[in-house]
Amino acid sequence: MKAKDWQRERKAERRRLRTMPYREYLKTEEWQVTRRWVLLRFENKCADCGDEARLQIHHLTYEFRGNELAKHLDTLIALCPACHGRRHNLPVSARANIR
Numbered sequence: 001m002k003a004k005d006w007q008r009e010r011k012a013e014r015r016r017l018r019t020m021p022y023r024e025y026l027k028t029e030e031w032q033v034t035r036r037w038v039l040l041r042f043e044n045k046c047a048d049c050g051d052e053a054r055l056q057i058h059h060l061t062y063e064f065r066g067n068e069l070a071k072h073l074d075t076l077i078a079l080c081p082a083c084h085g086r087r088h089n090l091p092v093s094a095r096a097n098i099r
Ligand SMILES: [Zn+2]
Pocket: 046, 047, 048, 049, 050, 051, 079, 080, 081, 082, 083, 084
């Protein structure tokens, strides 16, 4: 494949990742790999309190979805459910499914 074609394909893939429903995005290989990198970066510890249980990935911005792994890994942080809820200002009962 020519470099130009590869670039075009990668661009189309990024657009697809960016525009698919968020729920779908979380199932992609791209997100699974991204997620693992973020956990590695934070040594499997919550960025706010250091807890190591049931970590979730929090987006500081959704602007770079689909391109986070390549260039914007610093927009993602690992948080425990309690700290994650705090960042979203949600009551405890609503914290199960937040990103
Ligand atoms: Zn925490």
